[in-house]
Amino acid sequence: MNIKNYLLTIASIAFIGSSASAQIVYKKEKNDSTDSKSYSLSIGKVDEEDKDSIKKEISYPRSYGGITFTRVDWGFSRLSDGGSFTLSEENQFMSYKRSSNFGFDIAQYGIRFSDQFKVYLSAGFEWNYWRLKQNIQLLENTSPIDYVELDESANYSKNVITSTYLRLPLSFELRSKQLENGKRVKLAFGAMTGILLKGTQRLKSDANGKQKFKDNYNLQSFQYGPFVRIGYDNLGLFAKYYMNDLFEKSPEQEGLRNLTFGLTLGF
Template structure:
């Protein structure tokens, strides 16, 4: 499926679900039940309340959401090593400023019982690599190439953005006296490339942005594990296929880890 078609499907779903949730109040969640299907507009850990009895029967659920916000760090793995090989040394990056951001905007699933549910989601994912070297990654090339620049970049960021579709298996404990519970969420994920971007800032050239696919994988496959308590947790993601669709970068993969907000 092409990206524009995928986005059309997602937007159509959002419009349809918006119609179902048009009467949502200003509080965090409004639940509409019809024929045992639970549709909600949610922001964070508000799917169930400690004041609400645990439902023993299974039920469908879905809706527009802003949950599972992942903020963390990204790392490149060069054929099993965190050290880049000579052919990939031009991608040397500043670890503390190389980050990832992702979140879900749609979900649909089935809760089998109060402790287990399965759901598929849709959202967006960014990987932001802060390059150390004064180089410019080239656009419209058959392979990932670069040129060295005679300027000193105060920022030289190389990034990718994807639409991601995770399939999550969620296990959770019973609520405690504070209305909190522990979570374990894991599952595979497929992502579709939107675009790549180089953003540079220098005194000589000012601020510049260049967009291209930059040989990023058009389809990325990975897996995610999250553990948490209440609405906050930790996550790690690993992508099984190569980061770039180029011969020279064969075996170069990426992973990320950090904090998750809005577990539910």
């Protein structure tokens, strides 16, 4: 699948979600205790019946969707090797000093079945970063995955492997009734899938300066696994576990999988 197909996938979801009428909706809210007013802007058909300012009766089920920017995940990546966080000898080349995970959704389409339950499909992007301990360089266009050791005299200060995925999660979300302050407790779970866009390795050394290499590096072309989010109002915690291997067509890396967790905003 090429970049054109990825963009068409996102555009299709956005088109369906907006019901062919990507309208800009302004909502005015009024606080009962003050006379202050606030406005919010959304593109497409929005799911905002939980606002106190909306008094009309709502019928279910109802659909919503469109272009968005939400569910911003920022946290850590941990590699699990056969169920252990200690990497085996075959996978020591992926030992890392620090690791992180970052992602967000840009389009969504869903159906709300009741005030407390909805289902939605969204599309976005996700990145994983591993700052490696060892001075190695992954070989391009090589299967199974392989690498060479770099010259220590070059004095490498940076060695980062990055995976970039188009993510397509299917979510089931439950929420409590409105609390006294108008906010809610939320729980979402479902299946997180991803299509590989690219792999990148960035190097920095005194001898060679900054270097950047792009290849798929045998990273899993299609990843999948369960996820869960729990939060209060717009802030929460997330955890995702990818059930297939980090690398494909690499028998020695069988069982090397990615676990991510951290904070989510816009939940």
